[in-house]
Amino acid sequence: MRTQMWMLIVMSWLAGTAELGSQPRSELEIQIIYDNTSAREDMGADWGFAALVTFRGHRVLFDSGAYPELFLENLKKMGVDPSSIEHAVISHHHMDHRSGIYQLYGQNPSMKVHFLDNFPVQAFEAADTIGMEPHRVMGSFQVVSGIYSTGIIEGSPPEQSLIIETAKGIVLLTGCCHPGVVKMVETVQKQRGKDSIHLLIGGLHMFMQNADQIKATIARLKQMNVATVIPAHCSGDLAKQLFQEAFGKGFDTAGAGRRIAPD
Numbered sequence: 001m002r003t004q005m006w007m008l009i010v011m012s013w014l015a016g017t018a019e020l021g022s023q024p025r026s027e028l029e030i031q032i033i034y035d036n037t038s039a040r041e042d043m044g045a046d047w048g049f050a051a052l053v054t055f056r057g058h059r060v061l062f063d064s065g066a067y068p069e070l071f072l073e074n075l076k077k078m079g080v081d082p083s084s085i086e087h088a089v090i091s092h093h094h095m096d097h098r099s100g101i102y103q104l105y106g107q108n109p110s111m112k113v114h115f116l117d118n119f120p121v122q123a124f125e126a127a128d129t130i131g132m133e134p135h136r137v138m139g140s141f142q143v144v145s146g147i148y149s150t151g152i153i154e155g156s157p158p159e160q161s162l163i164i165e166t167a168k169g170i171v172l173l174t175g176c177c178h179p180g181v182v183k184m185v186e187t188v189q190k191q192r193g194k195d196s197i198h199l200l201i202g203g204l205h206m207f208m209q210n211a212d213q214i215k216a217t218i219a220r221l222k223q224m225n226v227a228t229v230i231p232a233h234c235s236g237d238l239a240k241q242l243f244q245e246a247f248g249k250g251f252d253t254a255g256a257g258r259r260i261a262p263d
């Protein structure tokens with residue numbers, strides 16, 4: 001009995017020192033590959049969005065930018081090997097989110113691509129010409145362990161978001177938020193049975209909204225316990241400023257080249 005207790009003490013001490021010695025690696029990293037702004041001098045900015053999620057050893061791409069050349073160039077500059085990407089989830093059919101996927105697939109044909117079932121026929125025809133057979137997403141599904149798509153959220157156009165269930169809570173990655181960010185968050189909380197969001201990151205589509213409209217949305221997001229926000233892409237400068245004022249330390253900037261480790 002006593003020996004067993006000592007062994008437990010020694011083992012927990014060893015585990016503790018091992019963790020101190022080598023920085024514990026975050027279980028989640030999000031790399032922003034394509035964005036309206038750039039966080040690195042050597043990386044180009046352009047209207048569009050793409051982010052790469054690395055979570056518990058899995059790699060999932062979310063959106064693929066507007067210009068395939070810039071998308072692939074930025075991916076390379078961030079040191080990403082295209083063959084390491086297992087899945088690509090495309091939020092909605094707009095070209096600033098979908099264009100890069102076809103050329104990337106040419107470099108990694110074993111990648112599983114997820115389009116919404118209601119993408120225009122041209123999106124599927126372009127896939128067909130290169131032998132890509134996208135999964136036609138309808139409802140919510142698990143992409144890899146701990147990462148889910150919301151499935152189709154109705155809007156103009158309809159959109160899917162990516163949910164990452166981390167130890168600290170839900171990380172929600174959005175493309176353009178055409179259905180509205182409040183609707184996206186509501187849907188996610190209902191689907192996952194949670195009443196908070198640890199991090200909301202992506203395009204929030206508020207670039208045409210005035211301060212009152214943006215403030216009303218911020219108030220609603222706070223009510224829904226959104227803890228931290230990183231507005232990207234089509235969020236707009238005014239929204240970014242108002243989110244920063246409202247969230248303080250819970251706000252951070254996006255931009256191509258950013259690496260985000262939320263936990």
Ligand SMILES: [Zn+2]
Pocket residue numbers: 092094176178
């Ligand atoms: Zn869009």
Ligand SMILES: [Zn+2]
Pocket residue numbers: 048049094096097175176203233234
């Ligand atoms: Zn967009």
